[in-house]
Amino acid sequence: MRVLFTVSDWSAHYAPMIPLGWALQAAGHEVRVLCTPAQAEPVSRAGLTPVPLLGGLDMVTQTRLLYFWDAQAGRRPYPGLPLHPVTGEELASLDDFDFPAWARENKREIATAVKGNYEGTLDFARRWGADLVVHDPLAVEGLLAAKVTGVPAVLHAWGPVGTDEEEPALRLLPEDPAGFFPRHGVGALGPDLIEHVVDPCPGDLRLPTRAHRLPVRYTPYNGPGEMPAWVLEQPDRPRVCVIWGNSLTRMFGPRSFIVPEVVAALGELDVEVVLTGTPQDIAALGELPANVRAFERFPLQFLLPTCAAVVHHGGAGCTMTSVAAGVPQLALTFAAEQQANGTRVAAAGAGVHLRGDLADRDTVRSLVRRLLDEPSFAKAALHLREENRERPTQAALVRELERLVADRTAGRAA
Numbered sequence: 001m002r003v004l005f006t007v008s009d010w011s012a013h014y015a016p017m018i019p020l021g022w023a024l025q026a027a028g029h030e031v032r033v034l035c036t037p038a039q040a041e042p043v044s045r046a047g048l049t050p051v052p053l054l055g056g057l058d059m060v061t062q063t064r065l066l067y068f069w070d071a072q073a074g075r076r077p078y079p080g081l082p083l084h085p086v087t088g089e090e091l092a093s094l095d096d097f098d099f100p101a102w103a104r105e106n107k108r109e110i111a112t113a114v115k116g117n118y119e120g121t122l123d124f125a126r127r128w129g130a131d132l133v134v135h136d137p138l139a140v141e142g143l144l145a146a147k148v149t150g151v152p153a154v155l156h157a158w159g160p161v162g163t164d165e166e167e168p169a170l171r172l173l174p175e176d177p178a179g180f181f182p183r184h185g186v187g188a189l190g191p192d193l194i195e196h197v198v199d200p201c202p203g204d205l206r207l208p209t210r211a212h213r214l215p216v217r218y219t220p221y222n223g224p225g226e227m228p229a230w231v232l233e234q235p236d237r238p239r240v241c242v243i244w245g246n247s248l249t250r251m252f253g254p255r256s257f258i259v260p261e262v263v264a265a266l267g268e269l270d271v272e273v274v275l276t277g278t279p280q281d282i283a284a285l286g287e288l289p290a291n292v293r294a295f296e297r298f299p300l301q302f303l304l305p306t307c308a309a310v311v312h313h314g315g316a317g318c319t320m321t322s323v324a325a326g327v328p329q330l331a332l333t334f335a336a337e338q339q340a341n342g343t344r345v346a347a348a349g350a351g352v353h354l355r356g357d358l359a360d361r362d363t364v365r366s367l368v369r370r371l372l373d374e375p376s377f378a379k380a381a382l383h384l385r386e387e388n389r390e391r392p393t394q395a396a397l398v399r400e401l402e403r404l405v406a407d408r409t410a411g412r413a414a
Helices: 017-026 037-045 059-072 099-128 141-149 248-252 259-267 279-284 300-306 316-325 336-347 361-373 375-389 394-413
Strands: 002-006 030-034 049-051 132-135 153-156 196-199 212-215 239-243 272-277 292-296 309-312 329-333 351-355
Touching: 002 017, 002 099, 002 141, 017 030, 017 394, 030 099, 037 049, 059 099, 059 248, 099 141, 132 141, 132 394, 141 153, 212 394, 239 259, 239 300, 259 272, 259 292, 259 361, 272 279, 272 300, 279 292, 300 316, 309 316, 309 361, 316 329, 316 336, 316 375, 329 336, 329 361, 336 351, 351 361, 351 375
Parallel strands: 002 030, 002 132, 030 049, 132 153, 153 196, 196 212, 239 272, 239 309, 272 292, 309 329, 329 351
Antiparallel strands: none
């Protein structure tokens, strides 16, 4: 069968879909990934075939606009002002960015891009003859194409946030102000249109959805990279990993870069610290404590199984890779979805969550000590890991998807 992936303009959003793509190809199916030009190279490096048809605002600008809108509406829970949505500079006042003027100037270009994404995806799905569409929560162009062409559509979640969330900030499906979905006769865009959801979250992290749930084992993919032999060596003292995503500072601002405080806190503990980050972030730290080693973009799936604890910003990739590795987590978060990830891991007993703006050296040091000293965290983290391992494999999910397509084909024939 021919399977069309549609993905948003951020590699972390579709990283959990990459192993499914491998499994589909291993089973003899064809996979094409509709993406923006910026994602063509990462998709290709992952061993899948990109089709760079999508366009529009990049994810960083979209997120900055959202944070600015929330600040204007009085919904910003963190101190300070958001970044300038276009330049990324720190604002002295909300009046320094004229949102209505920007919207008027860019309305036509944005509308043209959105229309092009929907129509281009539908055209490609028809001409290529897609039998199934798998999309991430933000890439709903694939959902529309599937509904119009009559093939099954499957939303692939990237973490514990689901399709039916009570908190508005956690509702990931984009809006459809131009009414493209009703215009094509498939109803309004919303959770009711989602029929099938791939849920990679074990146990208590099971995401909220009313759709038909397709459970799968979370299989980490953190990009290509080498596995050094030293990760197989048992460390002399507890190893703590620090992960800081490359998106946070660009989207939230320099106030969110609390890695210096984290590193200073861990430098005072009798632990081995492995820090992964961008070259810019690592350079900004200057001289590191003697017990800290820094690596650029180290693939987490190789490192985390050797760790006794992990500190991260609450991103779904960090959260779920830590779950798969069975590592207790400290999530220091700055955004609603990250906060949900952190609180849900904490509710499962496998970690601790703290808003990033409340994190200082003493608090971080104390919380990491708790993760290392209180056995309940390690026990709960290992329990989540085992629950994940007991879930259906990617190969089993492929068989479920084959049945979906076969049932839909039989139904149309009848």
